[in-house]
Amino acid sequence: MHWADALATSVSGPHAANDSKTPSGTVHVGSLRGPVILDVIVRALRANGTQTSYLYGVDDMDPMDAQALLTPDAVDRYMGVPLARVPDQEADGHASYARHHAQAFIDTFAGLGIRPDRYYWMSDIYPTGDLDPYIRIALDRAAVVREIYRRVANVRHPETWHPISVVCENCGRVGTTIVTKWDGERVYYECRPDLVTWAKGCGHSGWVSPFRGAAKLPWNVEWAAQWSLLGVTIEPCGKDLSTAGGSRERSDAIAREVFEREPPINVPYEFLNIGGRKMSTSKGRGAAAHEIVDVVPPEQIRFLFVRQQPNQVIAFDPEGTDVIPRLFDEFARFADATAGKDVRGDMPPGFDRVFRYSLLSPEADADTEAAAFRPAFGHLALLVQSPGIDLRARIEAEKESALTARELEILASRAAAARAWLEAYAPESARIVVRREAVPTEAADLHQDQRRFLASLAQRLSDGRPDSGDAWQSLIFDIARAGDVPPRRAFEAIYLAFLGRPNGPRAGWLLASLDRGFVRERAWEASGWTAAGPPERLPVGG
Numbered sequence: 064m065h066w067a068d069a070l071a072t073s074v075s076g077p078h079a080a081n082d083s084k085t086p087s088g089t090v091h092v093g094s095l096r097g098p099v100i101l102d103v104i105v106r107a108l109r110a111n112g113t114q115t116s117y118l119y120g121v122d123d124m125d126p127m128d129a130q131a132l133l134t135p136d137a138v139d140r141y142m143g144v145p146l147a148r149v150p151d152q153e154a155d156g157h158a159s160y161a162r163h164h165a166q167a168f169i170d171t172f173a174g175l176g177i178r179p180d181r182y183y184w185m186s187d188i189y190p191t192g193d194l195d196p197y198i199r200i201a202l203d204r205a206a207v208v209r210e211i212y213r214r215v216a217n218v219r220h221p222e223t224w225h226p227i228s229v230v231c232e233n234c235g236r237v238g239t240t241i242v243t244k245w246d247g248e249r250v251y252y253e254c255r256p257d258l259v260t261w262a263k264g265c266g267h268s269g270w271v272s273p274f275r276g277a278a279k280l281p282w283n284v285e286w287a288a289q290w291s292l293l294g295v296t297i298e299p300c301g302k303d304l305s306t307a308g309g310s311r312e313r314s315d316a317i318a319r320e321v322f323e324r325e326p327p328i329n330v331p332y333e334f335l336n337i338g339g340r341k342m343s344t345s346k347g348r349g350a351a352a353h354e355i356v357d358v359v360p361p362e363q364i365r366f367l368f369v370r371q372q373p374n375q376v377i378a379f380d381p382e383g384t385d386v387i388p389r390l391f392d393e394f395a396r397f398a399d400a401t402a403g404k405d406v407r408g409d410m411p412p413g414f415d416r417v418f419r420y421s422l423l424s425p426e427a428d429a430d431t432e433a434a435a436f437r438p439a440f441g442h443l444a445l446l447v448q449s450p451g452i453d454l455r456a457r458i459e460a461e462k463e464s465a466l467t468a469r470e471l472e473i474l475a476s477r478a479a480a481a482r483a484w485l486e487a488y489a490p491e492s493a494r495i496v497v498r499r500e501a502v503p504t505e506a507a508d509l510h511q512d513q514r515r516f517l518a519s520l521a522q523r524l525s526d527g528r529p530d531s532g533d534a535w536q537s538l539i540f541d542i543a544r545a546g547d548v549p550p551r552r553a554f555e556a557i558y559l560a561f562l563g564r565p566n567g568p569r570a571g572w573l574l575a576s577l578d579r580g581f582v583r584e585r586a587w588e589a590s591g592w593t594a595a596g597p598p599e600r601l602p603v604g605g
């Protein structure tokens with residue numbers, strides 16, 4: 064059984080699934096794992112008849128703490144200020160820094176078919192007063208909160224420390240304030256220049272009511288308060304937060320002991336590793352989610368996360384590797400298996416559910432989707448580099464029937480992905496480059512029959528040139544047949560002589576894209592023949 068189905072059948076409803084994120088900067092592709100996992104859990108619960116809501120929070124009252132992400136003149140002014148109150152650093156019309164960055168991940172989620180029922184913004188919730196009851200409880204039980212930090216995480220706050228951060232009335236910072244007294248209605252706070260290293264408080268102090276947006280709870284307390292306020296019952300969380308003594312364990316304890324509520328079910332999930340290597344920036348691409356999403360269509364991205372158990376590390380290193388082509392081909396294999404076709408290798412349990420959960424829409428007709436024809440990615444990557452090719456005709460010939468409207472969409476999507484992959488990530492070996500300067504050294508491996516074929520080709524070209532790719536293709540077949548050379552070996556000879564590799568795009572179209580004189584000279588040269596005939600001494604294998 065698929066892991067999400069196993070979870071769905073083990074619980075009874077209704078459920079509220081939640082995740083939240085600090086909108087602090089670019090979304091790394093690995094940070095899509097949590098939202099995809101949660102989306103699949105929600106789909107599994109709903110498929111099981113469980114009423115489920117999907118909530119996503121934007122923790123935009125968190126303080127700005129990354130200097131590198133601010134423009135230089137904004138650093139002094141905005142470090143420590145709630146992200147919702149930092150101006151957008153780019154002049155593209157967002158109300159704040161937080162809205163700018165949150166929009167990037169909301170857009171990315173939507174593109175992956177992840178559509179929470181509700182996005183909530185902490186900067187909207189605090190001023191409503193909805194969190195005030197939890198702020199009051201946390202302050203009344205400050206000693207319990209301090210004891211939890213000490214017991215669970217070995218963090219010792221002073222006896223005067225209270226679990227709330229006031230937004231300084233003077234400088235607007237929230238990351239620099241500490242509350243040391245609570246009289247039941249107001250707190251006493253100080254905005255300290257040296258409370259944190261990354262932001263400098265203004266020195267202001269005073270008594271203030273902590274309610275209705277004047278203050279924010281520290282992250283672990285805020286998380287537990289979100290669960291109570293929103294009735295959250297399921298919230299997966301990354302391994303970095305799920306460790307012993309980590310953030311999740313603290314919030315779980317605060318939920319139980321301070322707000323007296325059982326914390327949500329956790330589904331801890333592992334990281335996605337981008338290999339040991341730093342992503343190259345030279346090609347203008349990195350590990351940012353929106354960049355990967357530009358190359359890899361959404362169903363393959365979902366598949367990347369859905370096919371693995373949450374507790375398994377995913378290695379994903381697209382730069383200069385065939386990781387992306389393999390992802391496409393694996394997806395096609397899962398589709399074929401779901402459609403009941405024979406596939407190589409064993410399929411994991413629940414493979415058809417993996418395929419279904421990878422689809423963009425939960426309402427998609429999975430059987431029709433699975434049965435659709437998907438050209439192999441590596442083949443497409445060659446074809447899209449072939450001059451003058453009719454991609455549709457070529458793929459229809461491969462399928463041996465016309466493509467359906469949906470299959471045409473899949474072809475367009477895969478062809479675009481192949482082009483983007485070649486542009487951004489592909490290893491050099493995947494790129495077709497005509498070796499114009501000299502006969503490739505790889506052509507030294509040509510056998511006698513292949514050399515004879517190339518010599519015949521050069522001789523025939525003295526009489527004029529074919530004008531279309533198809534005409535070239537016929538010529539190649541004619542010469543091969545006349546010389547009793549299997550067509551496969553004739554094509555290999557062309558690829559080695561022109562590309563320095565044993566395979567390539569459709570040979571007729573490759574030659575049609577080149578100057579005839581060049582083709583003739585190169586074929587002759589690579590054949591090793593002279594006016595007197597074949598070379599006397601043949602290289603190895605001849």
Ligand SMILES: [Zn+2]
Nearest residue numbers: 151155157163
């Ligand atoms: Zn913006």
Ligand SMILES: [Zn+2]
Nearest residue numbers: 231234254265
């Ligand atoms: Zn201040």
